[in-house]
Amino acid sequence: MKIFRTFTVFTALLLAACGTADQAKTTPAASGSLTPIKLQLQWFFQSQFAGYIAAVDQGFYQEQGLDVQLLEGGVDIVPQTVLAQGKADYAVAWVPKALASREQGAGITDVGQIFARSGTYQVAWKSSGITTPAQFKGKKIGNWGFGNEFELFAGMTKAGLDPGKDVTLVQQQFDMQALLKHEIDAAQAMAYNEYAQLLEAKNPATGKLYTADDFSIIDWKQNGSAMLQDAVWANTDKLKDPAYQAQTVKFLVGTIKGWAYCRDNPEKCRDLVVAKGSKLGKSHQLWQMNEVNKLIWPSTAGIGVIDDAAWKQTVDISMTTKNQTGDTVLKKAPDADAYTNTYINQALTQAKAAGVDVNGASFQPEKVTLEAGGA
Amino acid sequence: MRRILAILAGLLVIVALWEGYKAVGNPDGTVLFGVRVLPRADDLSMPHVWTVLQRLGRPELTGGRPVWIVVLQACLFTLGITAAGFLAGAAVGLLLAVAMQRFRLVERGLLPYVILSQTVPLVALAPLVAGWGGTIMPPWATVAVIASYLAFFPVAVGMLRGLQSPAASGVELMRSYAAGWWRTLVKLRLPASLPYLFPALRLAGAAAVVGAVVGEISTGTRGGIGRLIIEYSREATSDPAKVYTAMLGAALLGLVVAGAVSLFELPLMRHRRHVEVVTL
Numbered sequence: 001m002k003i004f005r006t007f008t009v010f011t012a013l014l015l016a017a018c019g020t021a022d023q024a025k026t027t028p029a030a031s032g033s034l035t036p037i038k039l040q041l042q043w044f045f046q047s048q049f050a051g052y053i054a055a056v057d058q059g060f061y062q063e064q065g066l067d068v069q070l071l072e073g074g075v076d077i078v079p080q081t082v083l084a085q086g087k088a089d090y091a092v093a094w095v096p097k098a099l100a101s102r103e104q105g106a107g108i109t110d111v112g113q114i115f116a117r118s119g120t121y122q123v124a125w126k127s128s129g130i131t132t133p134a135q136f137k138g139k140k141i142g143n144w145g146f147g148n149e150f151e152l153f154a155g156m157t158k159a160g161l162d163p164g165k166d167v168t169l170v171q172q173q174f175d176m177q178a179l180l181k182h183e184i185d186a187a188q189a190m191a192y193n194e195y196a197q198l199l200e201a202k203n204p205a206t207g208k209l210y211t212a213d214d215f216s217i218i219d220w221k222q223n224g225s226a227m228l229q230d231a232v233w234a235n236t237d238k239l240k241d242p243a244y245q246a247q248t249v250k251f252l253v254g255t256i257k258g259w260a261y262c263r264d265n266p267e268k269c270r271d272l273v274v275a276k277g278s279k280l281g282k283s284h285q286l287w288q289m290n291e292v293n294k295l296i297w298p299s300t301a302g303i304g305v306i307d308d309a310a311w312k313q314t315v316d317i318s319m320t321t322k323n324q325t326g327d328t329v330l331k332k333a334p335d336a337d338a339y340t341n342t343y344i345n346q347a348l349t350q351a352k353a354a355g356v357d358v359n360g361a362s363f364q365p366e367k368v369t370l371e372a373g374g375a
Numbered sequence: 376m377r378r379i380l381a382i383l384a385g386l387l388v389i390v391a392l393w394e395g396y397k398a399v400g401n402p403d404g405t406v407l408f409g410v411r412v413l414p415r416a417d418d419l420s421m422p423h424v425w426t427v428l429q430r431l432g433r434p435e436l437t438g439g440r441p442v443w444i445v446v447l448q449a450c451l452f453t454l455g456i457t458a459a460g461f462l463a464g465a466a467v468g469l470l471l472a473v474a475m476q477r478f479r480l481v482e483r484g485l486l487p488y489v490i491l492s493q494t495v496p497l498v499a500l501a502p503l504v505a506g507w508g509g510t511i512m513p514p515w516a517t518v519a520v521i522a523s524y525l526a527f528f529p530v531a532v533g534m535l536r537g538l539q540s541p542a543a544s545g546v547e548l549m550r551s552y553a554a555g556w557w558r559t560l561v562k563l564r565l566p567a568s569l570p571y572l573f574p575a576l577r578l579a580g581a582a583a584v585v586g587a588v589v590g591e592i593s594t595g596t597r598g599g600i601g602r603l604i605i606e607y608s609r610e611a612t613s614d615p616a617k618v619y620t621a622m623l624g625a626a627l628l629g630l631v632v633a634g635a636v637s638l639f640e641l642p643l644m645r646h647r648r649h650v651e652v653v654t655l
Binding site for chain 1: 403417418419420435436437498501502505506510592593594595596597605607608609610611612613614615
């Protein structure tokens with residue numbers, strides 16, 4: 001914490017020193033010579049990336065002299081690999097997966113932990129009586145695999161279960177049909193996506209949509225097995241270059257403004273995402289926007305600052321939790337280059353100076369009503 | 376006329392099988408010794424045919440365009456990619472076949488690699504090719520590259536077989552006319568290879584469709600039917616019929632491509648008969 005404070009003071013001084021120079025730089029940039037930047041997202045355009053979409057649309061990146069192009073993800077697109085190969089300037093990726101790529105040689109650094117909290121749930125039928133991970137014993141537990149399963153495995157291990165023996169693991173699809181058909185007893189779901197899909201489905205027994213009362217949620221945040229998710233990753237080697245450092249700060253300033261904008265204008269951001277051609281409906285996107293905001297705000301240290309304790313928990317789980325094949329995410333602890341708060345702190349100072357509320361202390365989530373099929 | 380009736384009858388049989396299974400099948404599927412041998416017949420897994428057709432008519436999203444227009448447009452987009460991939464793949468396949476026929480050494484050296492190329496899993500190849508998008512070619516072209524990668528193979532192998540098919544007597548006759556390699560190729564080998572080429576082209580057409588759809592899914596290329604399948608399948612929880620509309624689109628695309636490829640044969644078939652008379 002002390003180091004962190006010294007950093008802030010230091011960066012504040014630094015910024016004060018070159019404040020005038022910065023302003024001089026941004027003005028001509030805005031008039032035409034923008035630096036082209038590519039940001040690789042994890043998936044198709046959806047509210048999960050609303051902050052970046054809003055920052056492009058509202059000109060927050062342009063103010064910083066950046067022309068940001070958002071690259072959509074795909075089934076076989078691994079953002080951190082795209083970044084490490086130099087095909088993108090920055091990438092959005094989950095921390096454990098990115099760290100695993102890092103261990104295999106991808107030179108990337110977490111420069112902004114946009115989602116401070118994990119959005120992963122395990123959802124069961126309320127009628128099944130399952131409310132804690134310990135009750136998974138002997139049940140069929142759905143999981144996504146491919147490195148998305150470690151919060152679940154850590155949670156079960158913590159509850160005293162051996163995930164390999166005490167439960168039947170079932171590979172889950174993108175959709176939640178397996179849970180609806182009672183093929184599995186608990187399904188992995190993101191609060192902002194798959195859980196909403198459940199509430200958009202019709203209960204054949206009543207002809208009405210399922211409600212939150214039909215399901216019970218095991219939230220890994222409350223079970224001490226949550227891991228850090230969406231973060232902005234930069235290229236480690238390029239971070240040695242002062243020009244890329246400055247560009248990273250500018251990119252983060254725009255990103256902070258974008259997410260703050262979406263906190264204050266969720267409906268507007270929903271519309272921006274829908275206008276980007278998302279095939280998911282409007283109410284689904286608003287739900288997602290609201291849930292994503294909950295993962296960011298309120299942010300005591302400021303949006304994007306990597307919390308040491310949460311990082312440590314993520315790394316610990318990555319190193320100790322074994323999945324069904326006995327693999328861990330990481331074999332050894334990541335080195336010091338794995339994350340840095342240097343650039344996000346500079347960006348926060350700049351954003352604050354520009355009058356942006358970077359903490360969102362008064363943030364209140366909305367109540368979103370989902371329509372059938374998310375329409 | 377009879378052909379159209381046969382196609383319609385085929386369609387009806389499929390619909391009858393689907394609905395028939397729904398009527399008699401166990402909604403929870405049939406599980407034997409812990410292995411599901413028959414799929415579930417409930418509405419979530421197998422929506423009624425009319426539900427799917429109705430879904431085609433309703434808007435994709437509230438206030439949006441009807442699904443059938445979206446699906447059709449996606450099909451057209453993928454058709455373009457498939458066509459580009461097919462043509463490029465067929466051209467590469469033809470050139471390879473000719474080169475392999477001309478030089479024994481090339482055949483010995485290259486053919487194993489041509490066969491090996493098809494054992495490289497598409498999921499490993501796609502991200503690699505996808506990286507070219509936006510820098511050296513537009514993103515859609517990367518998908519066409521993937522499609523051509525699958526399409527060139529049957530053409531190369533089938534065409535090589537075709538070029539080698541003329542009887543020794545034919546080749547000797549050409550030689551006695553003092554015809555060079557090129558003339559032998561154009562007058563004898565190419566016409567003789569046509570019966571081998573057409574099945575190869577049909578296979579290439581099907582492979583190009585698969586390549587385009589899988590390539591789109593893999594790289595997330597926007598606008599095509601592959602992307603639509605993956606987008607709609609995410610909504611399968613609440614709107615299972617929607618996935619099937621996209622799949623219908625993909626099936627339609629396959630039929631259109633197969634039909635288009637067989638159209639190629641019409642002018643060439645005449646040619647072939649003509650050639651047969653000459654070689655006889």
